[in-house]
Structures are given as C-alpha cells and as structure tokens.
Amino acid sequence: MQTLTVAETGFLYIFNCIAYYSGSCFYLLIYAAALVWLFLKGSEKEKDLFVFPGIMTLLTVYNPLTPVLIDKVFDINKEYYRFIWITPVVIVLSYCAVKIVSESFGSRGERTVAIAALALLLMGSGSFVYSEGYTPTTNNYKMPGEVIQVAEIIRRSSEVEYPRALCDYNLNMEIRQYDASILLTADREKYMNAVAGNITDEMLAAEGSYVNRLLAMVVQERKLPKEVLEEALSATNTEYIVLSKESGIIEYLKRFGFKEVGDTKSRIVLHYEIEDADEFVLADYTDVWNAQKW
Amino acid sequence: MIVFLEAVLMTCVNFIIYFAFGSLITSRFKETRLSATISIITGFFLYYAVFDIPCLIIMLHWRPLTWLAYCWGIMMPFIVIISALINRKAWIKCFSEAIAYIKENPIVIIAGILIVALQTALILHAYEFTLDAAYYVANVTTSLETDTMNIYNPYTGDWQNHFEMRYLFATYPMEEAVMCRITGIHPLIWTKTIMAGSSLILSNIIYYRIGRELFSDKDGKTLLMLFFAAIANFFYISTFTSSEFLLTRSYEGKTLVGNIVLPVIILLFIKIREDFRIKRYWWLLALICFSSNILSNSSNMLVPAAAGILMIPFAIKKRSFGIFAKYLLCVSPCLFMLIAYVLYVKGVFVFYTYPPLFGKH
Numbered sequence: 001m002q003t004l005t006v007a008e009t010g011f012l013y014i015f016n017c018i019a020y021y022s023g024s025c026f027y028l029l030i031y032a033a034a035l036v037w038l039f040l041k042g043s044e045k046e047k048d049l050f051v052f053p054g055i056m057t058l059l060t061v062y063n064p065l066t067p068v069l070i071d072k073v074f075d076i077n078k079e080y081y082r083f084i085w086i087t088p089v090v091i092v093l094s095y096c097a098v099k100i101v102s103e104s105f106g107s108r109g110e111r112t113v114a115i116a117a118l119a120l121l122l123m124g125s126g127s128f129v130y131s132e133g134y135t136p137t138t139n140n141y142k143m144p145g146e147v148i149q150v151a152e153i154i155r156r157s158s159e160v161e162y163p164r165a166l167c168d169y170n171l172n173m174e175i176r177q178y179d180a181s182i183l184l185t186a187d188r189e190k191y192m193n194a195v196a197g198n199i200t201d202e203m204l205a206a207e208g209s210y211v212n213r214l215l216a217m218v219v220q221e222r223k224l225p226k227e228v229l230e231e232a233l234s235a236t237n238t239e240y241i242v243l244s245k246e247s248g249i250i251e252y253l254k255r256f257g258f259k260e261v262g263d264t265k266s267r268i269v270l271h272y273e274i275e276d277a278d279e280f281v282l283a284d285y286t287d288v289w290n291a292q293k294w
Numbered sequence: 295m296i297v298f299l300e301a302v303l304m305t306c307v308n309f310i311i312y313f314a315f316g317s318l319i320t321s322r323f324k325e326t327r328l329s330a331t332i333s334i335i336t337g338f339f340l341y342y343a344v345f346d347i348p349c350l351i352i353m354l355h356w357r358p359l360t361w362l363a364y365c366w367g368i369m370m371p372f373i374v375i376i377s378a379l380i381n382r383k384a385w386i387k388c389f390s391e392a393i394a395y396i397k398e399n400p401i402v403i404i405a406g407i408l409i410v411a412l413q414t415a416l417i418l419h420a421y422e423f424t425l426d427a428a429y430y431v432a433n434v435t436t437s438l439e440t441d442t443m444n445i446y447n448p449y450t451g452d453w454q455n456h457f458e459m460r461y462l463f464a465t466y467p468m469e470e471a472v473m474c475r476i477t478g479i480h481p482l483i484w485t486k487t488i489m490a491g492s493s494l495i496l497s498n499i500i501y502y503r504i505g506r507e508l509f510s511d512k513d514g515k516t517l518l519m520l521f522f523a524a525i526a527n528f529f530y531i532s533t534f535t536s537s538e539f540l541l542t543r544s545y546e547g548k549t550l551v552g553n554i555v556l557p558v559i560i561l562l563f564i565k566i567r568e569d570f571r572i573k574r575y576w577w578l579l580a581l582i583c584f585s586s587n588i589l590s591n592s593s594n595m596l597v598p599a600a601a602g603i604l605m606i607p608f609a610i611k612k613r614s615f616g617i618f619a620k621y622l623l624c625v626s627p628c629l630f631m632l633i634a635y636v637l638y639v640k641g642v643f644v645f646y647t648y649p650p651l652f653g654k655h
Contacts, residue, residue: 001534020532020533020534021532021534021535022532023531023532023533023534024532025529025530025531025532025535027526027529027530045567048567048607048608048611049508049560049563049564049567052607052608052611053603053604053607055607056602056603056604056606056607057603060599060602060603061599061603073636074635074636074639074640075639079592081534082548082551082552082592082595082596083595083596083599084534085535085536085551085552085556085596086556086596086599086600086603088556088557088560089526089530090501090523090526090527090530090536090537091501091504091523091557091560093522093526094501094519094520094521094522094523094526095504095505095508095519097518097519097522098505098509098515098518098519098522101518102515102518115518115521118522119521119522119525122522122525122526122529123525123529125529126526126529126530126531127529127531127532128528128529128531129528129529129531129537129538129541129542130420131531134420135420135421135422136419136420136421137419137420137421138421140297140480140482140483140487141480141482141483141486142421142422142482142486142487143421143482144421162451170423172428173423173425173427173428174423174427174428176428176432176435176436176448176449176451177427177428177431177432177435177481177482178435178482179435180432180435180436180438180439180440180448180451181439182451183450183451183452184449184450184451185450186450187447187449187450188425188428188429188449192425280451282440282442282453283445283453283647283648285356285357285648288356288648288649289356289357291649292355
C-alpha cells in the first residue's frame with residue numbers, strides 16, 4: 001500500500017486499508033456473517049476457536065487506533081495490511097461451508113446442489129486469481145524468454161566479469177533473478193519513483209543525481225546534454241542500456257556513441273565504451289578471515 | 295522434462311527431510327502414534343530453526359556461502375540419518391499404516407491428491423511478474439554469484455556496508471541459496487517451482503490437519519473443507535491478501551508466514567484448547583514462534599498478534615494467568631526481534647559487513 005499513509009488518513013487509515021485489501025472481494029463481509037452465525041448457532045468449541053478470537057481481532061487489528069499507535073513507533077504504512085492476514089478467512093469460510101452442507105442437507109442430491117451453490121457463492125464473492133488472464137510460462141525459469149536472451153547478449157558482448165546495465169522497467173526487475181553477474185544502475189525504489197513521475201527538475205539538478213538523470217532519460221525520454229550524459233554514464237559505470245524498440249531515445253543514444261550489440265523481439269541492447277571505466281570487483285575478505293581465530 | 299522430474303524429486307526430498315526432522319520431535323509423543331502430516335509440519339519449523347544456527351555463525355563472520363553449503367550438506371543428511379536410526383520402528387509403523395489407509399480409502403486419497411495437484415499445476419505453470427522477486431529471488435542468485443550472504447544488494451549487485459536488519463535473521467533465502475549450491479539447481483527453478491510447490495502442498499497439509507481436528511477425523515468432511523479452501527484461496531484475491539501471496543508470490547518468506555505459520559498457530563490452538571496443561575503443544579508453539587522469524591521478519595509482529603488474539607480470550611475465559619504467561623514466553627523470540635528491529639530503525643545499532651561486526655549507525 002504505497003500510497004496510503006496514517007499521517008494523511010489518521011483514524012480513517014484502517015477503513016481505507018480494508019478497502020484496498022479487499023479490492024473487489026466480499027470475503028471479509030461473508031466472514032463477519034459466518035462469525036455472527038457461529039455466535040448464534042455454534043458450539044462452545046466453535047466460539048472458542050473462531051468467535052472470541054474474531055471479536056479480539058475486531059478490537060485490535062481492526063481498531064482505528066491501532067495503526068495510529070504503531071505508526072508512532074515506526075513506519076507501518078506499507079505493511080499494516082499484513083495484520084489482516086491474521087483473520088482466518090479461508091479456514092472459517094471453508095469450515096462453515098462444510099458445516100452447512102453436512103448439517104442442513106440430508107440426501108446426496110441435496111448435498112451436491114448445496115456444494116455447488118456454496119462454491120458458486122465463494123467464486124461470485126471474490127475475484128479469480130487469473131481474472132486478468134493466465135500467462136503460461138514458456139521456460140523452466142518462469143521468466144520471459146527475452147530476459148534470458150538479453151542477459152546472454154550482454155554476457156557475450158561484455159569484456160568484464162560484472163557489466164552494469166540500465167534496462168527498461170520490467171527487465172530491470174527481472175534480469176538479476178536470472179543472472180546476478182549483471183549489475184544494475186538503478187535499484188527498485190529509484191526506478192519506481194521514476195515510473196511514478198516523481199523525478200523533478202530540482203532532483204535532476206542536484207549534485208550527484210546521476211541515476212535519476214539516466215532514469216529520466218530512459219523513462220521520460222528526456223534528452224540530456226552530451227556532457228551530462230557522459231558524466232552520468234561514467235559516474236555510474238553504465239555500459240549497457242536496454243530499451244524497448246519503440247523507445248524514442250534509441251537514435252539519440254546511437255548519435256551519442258552507443259552501439260547496438262544485439263536485439264530481441266521487442267528490445268534493443270546498446271553498448272557504450274566508457275574510457276577508464278572502474279571495473280567492479282568483489283570485496284576481498286582474505287585479510288578479515290586471516291585475522292579471525294578460526 | 296528433466297527439469298520437471300528434478301523439481302518433483304526435490305519437492306519429495308524436501309518433504310522427506312521435513313518428515314525426518316519432525317519425527318525427531320513427534321516420535322517422543324508417547325500417547326499418540328506417529329503422524330506423517332504432523333511430523334512434516336513440525337519438521338518444517340525444526341529444519342529452519344536448526345539451519346539458522348550455522349547460517350548466522352558463518353554469515354556474521356563474513357565467510358562464503360560455500361562454507362555454509364558444506365556445513366549444511368553434512369549436518370542435514372546427518373540429522374536425517376540419525377532420525378531414521380532412532381525412529382526406524384516408528385517410521386516403519388507409520389508407513390505401513392499409511393499404506394493400509396491408502397488401500398482402504400483410495401477415493402479419498404485420489405480426490406485429495408487431485409485437489410492439491412490441480413492447484414499446484416495451475417500455479418507452477420503460470421508466469422507472474424512481481425516486484426518483490428527483484429529482491430527475494432535476486433538475493434538467492436546474488437548470494438550464489440558472489441559466494442557471500444546478504445553482503446551485496448540484490449537489486450543492483452553493489453556491496454553494502456551493513457547487513458539489512460530486515461533480512462539478516464530471516465535466513466530463509468540463504469537456505470534456498472545453500473540448496474541451489476548443493477544441488478546445482480538454478481535459483482529461479484528452486485524458488486519459483488520447487489519451493490513454490492512445496493509451500494502450496496504444505497499449506498494444504500495444514501488445512502487437512504485443521505479439517506481433521508474440526509471434523510473429528512472424518513475424511514469426507516475434511517476433503518470437502520480442502521476443496522472449499524482451494525476455491526476460497528483462488529478467489530480471495532487482491533494485491534494484498536495472503537491467498538494472492540500463496541498463489542503468485544510463494545517464494546517470499548512472508549507468504550509462508552501468512553499461509554503456513556498463521557494457520558499452524560490455529561491448528562496448535564485447537565489442541566491447546568482441548569487441554570492447555572499438555573506441555574508439548576506449548577513447546578511446539580515456541581518452536582513455531584522462533585522459526586517464523588527465520589522465514590520472514592514480518593513474523594515479529596504478526597505472530598505475537600495472531601497468537602495473542604487466540605490465547606488472550608482463552609486465558610480470560612479460563613481465568614488462567616498461566617496461559618497468558620506461557621503465551622508470552624512462546625512469543626518472546628518474536629518480541630525480542632521486534633525490539634531489535636525498532637532499535638535498528640531508530641539508528642541505535644547496526645551489523646556491519648566488515649569488522650567490527652557491531653556498531654552504531
């Protein structure tokens with residue numbers, strides 16, 4: 001929940017949090033109804049296991065005061081939704097569904113209809129995990145084939161052990177999962193900030209804002225002055241830029257001095273030779289180990 | 295096809311290891327017979343609790359991942375063999391009972407396997423783009439590439455001057471890296487197929503156990519609960535629900551907290567409620583609370599809260615301060631980690647990736 005904050009919403013935070021958490025699902029409402037049913041008709045055991053803890057959850061997790069108090073100790077804004085995981089929605093709903101089927105219907109036919117009806121109720125009250133489409137994986141790595149192709153192009157073309165690249169958003173998030181020998185210029189937070197359009201002119205003008213300048217170029221297609229680009233590439237050691245073939249800065253980068261070293265179906269891999277580049281080497285811990293007693 | 299068989303084999307190996315670890319504890323339960331499912335659940339937590347010891351010692355001495363792989367590569371099979379030797383009679387009895395049960399109830403077994411296999415096939419065959427994988431999976435890949443543990447930034451590959459406290463004690467990704475080092479399997483296959491499948495199966499085993507407890511061991515009702523739980527999980531979806539995490543981001547430690555740790559606490563509470571004077575359930579709760587920190591840092595708040603929500607009303611109802619005291623003792627590892635994390639966030643201390651280990655921010 002990147003955009004929801006206790007500071008802005010105060011005691012309303014929990015209600016917004018529940019709304020974000022539930023999305024288009026009505027499961028929390030059905031869960032509440034199930035608890036009321038168990039409270040009225042359930043056994044002592046069912047009340048101990050589900051109803052009293054449910055009331056306790058209502059008084060604590062769903063209490064508007066709780067996130068406000070926790071937020072005074074440390075930043076809980078992005079993570080408070082995990083407290084809602086404590087509500088055993090799946091367990092209670094599946095338990096109640098079985099209880100309804102087994103206690104309210106006698107014959108096999110009636111039970112079959114009840115099972116189908118309850119299954120349909122659960123389906124209709126929620127949102128299917130693949131409602132936006134099911135994308136089957138095309139390889140054993142569960143990665144788009146292009147991620148693997150781009151990694152191999154960079155590895156083939158690079159003369160150093162640890163080349164550094166700046167890629168388009170999706171590739172930037174995935175390439176190091178496949179090949180961690182490829183270093184990245186921008187981390188996740190900086191990239192998400194850039195994609196959200198939060199890079200301002202002041203940020204770009206700030207001293208040492210090399211990564212943001214490169215991100216502004218790749219994400220917002222801002223054409224940087226030649227010396228600014230050169231300085232940013234050199235300071236960050238960025239030798240490779242991987243872009244969508246539809247990017248509007250490919251020709252600009254080629255004019256600057258980037259050379260195409262390969263392409264895939266939708267991406268182009270560009271390489272720039274940095275003069276006197278600092279080669280990345282792994283930290284040497286030999287002295288530390290030698291100084292240790294074991 | 296080879297990768298598929300490798301994944302199936304390693305998933306089975308995972309469960310054999312959990313069973314072996316778990317039966318070291320569950321075979322001590324004199325009055326009950328050895329249960330394969332309870333042993334697997336217990337073993338899962340014991341496995342990570344034991345792994346954490348060599349992992350932290352080696353990591354906090356900035357030693358290579360390969361050291362830990364050698365260490366765990368010896369320790370883990372040793373524990374499995376010891377368990378097999380100590381518990382051989384209980385294992386044989388457990389297997390023969392399981393085979394007899396399968397012969398007597400083939401439809402129940404086939405239906406149960408179908409429910410779980412369908413879910414597993416669906417999620418393992420799907421491609422999912424998730425931002426968090428850029429950290430969690432890349433952390434495993436980075437550890438293997440650099441032969442270090444938590445020293446390099448998974449997002450970029452750059453060296454970090456201090457260990458990120460959020461991930462330092464949650465050594466679950468390091469276990470994945472160790473297993474990749476030992477087996478030679480690529481981290482993407484290990485995390486997104488083998489552990490994703492293992493987590494989903496384990497989560498269903500827990501639903502199965504909860505069903506058996508709630509429906510007095512009646513197979514039909516338990517199976518039906520498993521079916522409804524599967525539907526609920528596949529349809530209780532938004533960006534934030536634990537079901538979404540289970541089906542699309544099962545390689546993250548916090549997914550295990552939401553879908554394994556929290557349901558197991560409910561399962562244990564069912565037993566504690568029956569007789570809260572039986573010590574072994576409290577010991578198991580303590581083990582789960584300790585191990586949950588190894589799975590994810592999120593546990594340090596979620597686990598005390600979840601256990602408290604169950605135990606505090608029960609303690610009030612029973613008018614027993616003992617229940618409340620035992621609860622506090624069980625969750626103390628989580629509370630300790632929570633305090634440590636708050637102090638780290640406030641800048642009181644830091645663990646450096648070079649000597650001296652401990653210092654101020």
